[in-house]
Amino acid sequence: MERQAHDAIVVGGGVTGTAVARDLALRGVDVLLLEREDWGAGASACEAALETFPIRAETEAEIARLAAEVTVLHATAPHLMERRTMVFLALPEDEAALERIDAALGLLDRLRSPELFRPRLRLSGLEARRLEPGLSPEVAAAVAVEDWALDAQRLAWLNVLDATRAGARAFNHCRVEAVLAGAGTAGGVRYRTSDGRRVEVAARVIVNATGPWVREVAATAGIELRPRLIKHLEVVYDRRVSAFGLAARAVDGRWVALAPRGAISVLGATESETYGPPEALEITTDDLDDLCRALERVLPGAGEARAIRARTAAFPSAAPWGVPARLIAPRLVIRDHGPEGASGLVSVMGGSLPTYRADAEVAADVICARLGVRAPSTTARRPLPGGAGDAPPAEELAREHGLTALAAARLLRRHGCEAPQVLEDARRGRLVCRCEAVTEAELVHATRHEQVRTLGDASRRVGLAMGACAGAACLERAAAVMAQELGWSAAQRFQAWRDHVAAVWRARAPVLGRWGWAQEEVAYGARRGWPGGLRP
Numbered sequence: 001m002e003r004q005a006h007d008a009i010v011v012g013g014g015v016t017g018t019a020v021a022r023d024l025a026l027r028g029v030d031v032l033l034l035e036r037e038d039w040g041a042g043a044s045a046c047e048a049a050l051e052t053f054p055i056r057a058e059t060e061a062e063i064a065r066l067a068a069e070v071t072v073l074h075a076t077a078p079h080l081m082e083r084r085t086m087v088f089l090a091l092p093e094d095e096a097a098l099e100r101i102d103a104a105l106g107l108l109d110r111l112r113s114p115e116l117f118r119p120r121l122r123l124s125g126l127e128a129r130r131l132e133p134g135l136s137p138e139v140a141a142a143v144a145v146e147d148w149a150l151d152a153q154r155l156a157w158l159n160v161l162d163a164t165r166a167g168a169r170a171f172n173h174c175r176v177e178a179v180l181a182g183a184g185t186a187g188g189v190r191y192r193t194s195d196g197r198r199v200e201v202a203a204r205v206i207v208n209a210t211g212p213w214v215r216e217v218a219a220t221a222g223i224e225l226r227p228r229l230i231k232h233l234e235v236v237y238d239r240r241v242s243a244f245g246l247a248a249r250a251v252d253g254r255w256v257a258l259a260p261r262g263a264i265s266v267l268g269a270t271e272s273e274t275y276g277p278p279e280a281l282e283i284t285t286d287d288l289d290d291l292c293r294a295l296e297r298v299l300p301g302a303g304e305a306r307a308i309r310a311r312t313a314a315f316p317s318a319a320p321w322g323v324p325a326r327l328i329a330p331r332l333v334i335r336d337h338g339p340e341g342a343s344g345l346v347s348v349m350g351g352s353l354p355t356y357r358a359d360a361e362v363a364a365d366v367i368c369a370r371l372g373v374r375a376p377s378t379t380a381r382r383p384l385p386g387g388a389g390d391a392p393p394a395e396e397l398a399r400e401h402g403l404t405a406l407a408a409a410r411l412l413r414r415h416g417c418e419a420p421q422v423l424e425d426a427r428r429g430r431l432v433c434r435c436e437a438v439t440e441a442e443l444v445h446a447t448r449h450e451q452v453r454t455l456g457d458a459s460r461r462v463g464l465a466m467g468a469c470a471g472a473a474c475l476e477r478a479a480a481v482m483a484q485e486l487g488w489s490a491a492q493r494f495q496a497w498r499d500h501v502a503a504v505w506r507a508r509a510p511v512l513g514r515w516g517w518a519q520e521e522v523a524y525g526a527r528r529g530w531p532g533g534l535r536p
């Protein structure tokens with residue numbers, strides 16, 4: 001067994017853990033960051049992200065913090081941000097709810113930067129139908145508001161990248177099996193690497209940022225945590241179903257939204273209580289119907305759209321018993337377990353995506369106080385990788401490197417001003433994934449420099465197989481490109497493809513309609529039949 005020592009170990013590589021590790025590393029703390037699967041593979045994998053407006057029971061202070069952090073995101077990672085318009089739609093019976101959301105958006109208007117956001121706009125039903133002709137004739141009123149989307153998995157990776165540039169060590173596919181605790185102190189962790197080695201590492205502080213797994217990891221140190229787990233579910237469609245984001249009320253009164261992001265649309269989210277293991281959440285027909293019925297009230301033709309996958313995950317909340325899940329706003333909770341007999345162990349949970357950086361700063365302040373580090377946080381001003389300089393215009397990049405305009409635009413979205421460095425490889429413009437316009441050069445770069453070890457890692461890092469074909473047209477070629485980089489044999493390459501198809505199957509099977517099944521049959525029949533062990 002190997003042994004090492006650090007100032008701090010952060011367990012969990014979602015947006016929270018990666019941002020805490022980055023903040024600490026930038027203050028000069030010697031950090032080790034460990035993730036059992038891949039960066040952003042947990043609840044941070046939600047695709048609807050961001051939600052830059054208040055739709056739950058947010059306080060005025062929380063709305064102000066949300067507005068401030070979206071401005072920080074713009075300043076530090078402008079390349080990740082994608083502008084969109086969200087239209088809240090009301091049938092006659094929803095008009096009181098629309099008034100409430102309008103009041104919250106009015107407060108947001110006063111707090112948001114006027115350079116980034118245009119103020120909200122009230123619309124009649126007729127005006128809303130002019131924007132989106134597919135809307136129901138029953139839509140009586142609407143409010144349009146500017147919103148921003150961002151790729152949360154890429155965000156998690158950029159935090160890892162910046163942390164490592166500041167001296168942190170960060171390993172994905174390393175599962176922490178136990179927090180090593182005794183005599184009232186947590187002094188390290190034992191983790192298992194992807195090749196099966198066991199490593200023990202000592203540290204003065206251990207940060208448990210494992211999202212819905214926070215309870216399991218704390219339990220290994222003898223600490224009992226009992227957060228509520230709120231299950232979110234979203235459905236991804238193969239294209240932009242509408243040019244605008246459309247928000248409608250579900251049967252329980254919460255707002256659900258169909259939001260465009262890149263070439264796809266995401267409908268979400270269900271919000272319900274869950275009690276089982278976070279890795280075994282089910283996508284039920286009732287969950288899917290709950291979302292689709294809400295959308296079809298305002299957009300009757302929505303049922304014709306082709307869903308390509310659904311995604312579900314849970315997040316922990318300290319909300320008290322009795323508060324319905326739909327009203328629970330994400331709120332950061334930091335628990336120092338010293339008084340409970342595990343001095344040195346700190347759990348960080350429940351934060352929201354748009355305010356992830358500020359949440360991490362608060363957590364890093366607590367950890368630095370324990371370590372005696374006085375350096376202040378710099379993350380509110382320091383750009384994330386790719387956000388530091390002027391990126392070349394997409395047309396210029398496309399012309400210079402022989403790319404399509406779409407491939408150049410997507411590359412800039414992911415890498416910002418560092419995009420030209422990604423194109424150093426001679427294969428440059430050849431597309432490996434046409435839906436998401438991923439070039440072979442970008443995949444090679446991700447394998448060499450972005451800790452991509454599986455096809456799933458490549459999906460998270462550069463969007464491979466995340467588009468309309470869901471991998472049918474690109475996975476084999478991508479496996480061949482990665483095999484060359486990682487030295488896979490032909491058998492390993494085939495296994496990597498099968499593993500990936502099996503892994504994503506749980507998210508695909510519940511939503512495949514007639515055309516989806518037809519595509520699956522053609523794609524797999526053209527190979528050697530169905531990958532073994534798949535169960536819808």
Ligand SMILES: Cc1cc2nc3c(=O)[nH]c(=O)nc-3n(C[C@H](O)[C@H](O)[C@H](O)COP(=O)(O)OP(=O)(O)OC[C@H]3O[C@@H](n4cnc5c(N)ncnc54)[C@H](O)[C@@H]3O)c2cc1C
Pocket residue numbers: 011012013014015016017034035036037038039040041042043044045046047048049050051174175176177209210211212213217232233234268269311312313314315330349350351352353354
């Ligand atoms: C469908 C859906 C939609 C959402 N929409 C929004 C939205 O629009 N706006 C918004 O603000 N929020 C949204 N959220 C919530 C938001 O995504 C999360 O609150 C946030 O991403 C949580 O990040 P996290 O880092 O705390 O947790 P996670 O992303 O879950 O990260 C925890 C990590 O810990 C790792 N881990 C667990 N156990 C171990 C171990 N033993 N060893 C090592 N690593 C371990 C996991 O693999 C995981 O990667 C949504 C969530 C979902 C699921």
